[in-house]
Amino acid sequence: MTNKVDVLDAVVVGAGWAGLGVSHALKQQGLSHHVLERGRVGETWRTQRWDSFRMNTPNVQTVMPGDSYDGTDPDGVLTRDAFVALLEDFAQRNSLPVEQNCPVIELAAGPENGVYRLTTSRGKLAARNVVVASGSLNVARRPQWAAALPPSLHQIDASDYRSATDLQKGAVLVVGGGQSGCQIAEDLAEAGRTVFLSTSRIGRLPRRYRGRDIMIWLVQSGFLDVRREQIIQMLGRIPARGVLGSTHTMSFQSLSARGVVLLGRFTGVQNVGQLTFTDDVDDHLRFADEASANVKRQIDEFIARAGIDAPAAEPDPAEIVTPRLPNPPIHTLDPAASGITTVIWCTGFRGDFGWMQLPGVLDAEGQPLQEDGVTALPGIYFAGLDFGSTRKSGIILAIADEAPRLVGRSSDAGHAIPAAGSVP
Known part of the structure; x- marks a missing residue:
């Protein structure tokens, strides 16, 4: 049957x-x-x-x-x-x-x-x-260098992070300056941890602009309706989403003001266990500021076209903060000497x-x-x-x-x- x-x-x-x-x-x-x-x-x-x-x-x-x-x-x-x-x-x-x-x-x-x-x-x-x-x-992605880190370092992905109290005592290196990386770095800094953040070339958004939540403007202006193929045509790839604080404007500037040590892009591990970084923090700050300015400009144009009675643009919270950058820039980092015990990978998902x-x-x-x-x-x-x-x-x-x-x-x-x- x-x-x-x-x-x-x-x-x-x-x-x-x-x-x-x-x-x-x-x-x-x-x-x-x-x-x-x-x-x-x-x-x-x-x-x-x-x-x-x-x-x-x-x-x-x-x-x-x-x-x-x-x-x-x-x-x-x-x-x-x-x-x-x-x-x-x-x-x-x-x-x-x-x-x-x-x-x-x-x-x-x-x-x-x-x-x-x-x-x-x-x-x-x-x-x-x-x-x-x-x-x-x-599913978290990690760079190939993760396997070369000293075995004494505890490594987790952004998806495994819960709070600072769950981590070993000591400083934390957060790798990846996108949404998760910045928010986790801020969470750790608020808990009193010493935090090193390996930044990325990623845009950012103000939380509010011209009297409204930025997400309201992004929907109304059609910014979010741009097609996938248009984005790839413009940028050659699908970019990481811009950094957006949940309750306030978040930026590399604001993180540095909280004591987060800003590093360039993580590039690998030297034979003696030294972590290496590029010297491009200034470029990352500039790129994020330019991305924010570009979005605000598009919103301004929409407001003008639609004849919306919106308040004047307020100062960008990120731009009134003077970034506190390491001087000289940090190109190599000895985890043991810096007190780093944990590395949190915020390097993307699939x-x-x-x-x-x-x-x-x-x-x-x-x-x-x-x-x-x-x-x-x-x-x-x-x-x-x-x-x-x-x-x-x-x-x-x-x-x-x-x-x-x-x-x-x-x-x-x-x-x-x-x-x-x-x-x-």
Whole structure:
């Protein structure tokens, strides 16, 4: 006798904000589906964020599809735990079919054309469509020199950092001057730790500008709507997101004023265990300031075009702080002599998609090949990718548009979500 397996309309992999947003859109269309989550709802937010972490979007923008903010602090920001609670509430309130603690082990083509098989820790599922929303920033990257560091140094990634009290006593070297690196360096400095920060050539943003939260302006002005391909055309690559403090403007200047020792880019380890850095801190400060000025200029132009009655530009908090730079610049650093006991790598992340055994959906580095979330295989989609379609992609406020677009792909494009059936 042949056992038949019910074929779902769709399976969503991942129950973060992207996966839950897609599930919400699927449910609105009356489509049968499951959301498979390796841990709990919002697992990455629970386990890969530090204790003092806060969102970078204001409360008025930190909302799920169909919801709107009705609280008393629209310009406030959610803590890590409050954001997880928001996701849990959204899933429960909308009765979304989330299966927690159910990791996907393999995704492969099924026996029938157009059907995909998913092997999970609880068994097998079949679906005509699979939306991968497991995140593209959940596996830490470390430079090749990490293995050459003295064994006496304790090394962790940004995703493993929780608080200063969890670290060994002593100074800390934070490598990477992006969002995580700067926020973790500030958290450590506030805890009284001696902090060395290896900076990067990354832009920054003021927290507020001309009377509004900067994120409000970025949405209204269309800055976040710039397409991925346009960004690559302009810059030759997808850049790291600009540094944005959750509650205040953050900059290399402000960090140095808190006592953080600014270093250039980390370049390796000499034979005697000396850490080496480039002499480019001044360039990194200048680049970040220029990036901030460029964004503000675009906002000014938008305000003028739209005829918005906005307050005059206030002084940039970063530019009224005189940076405290090592003199002479530090090119080499002896960890033992400097009292460094811990190195925190804030050098980027990638997605973990090794379980996808499908041709043509991943590149040579195992990362998604997609356009606007759609792959070359009918019925295989990605949701929530950082810079997946536009600058807005990868930010919670993007899923309200992204989810219904993926669910409602037109049939003439060959990616429509059909009705369920069964296969042997």
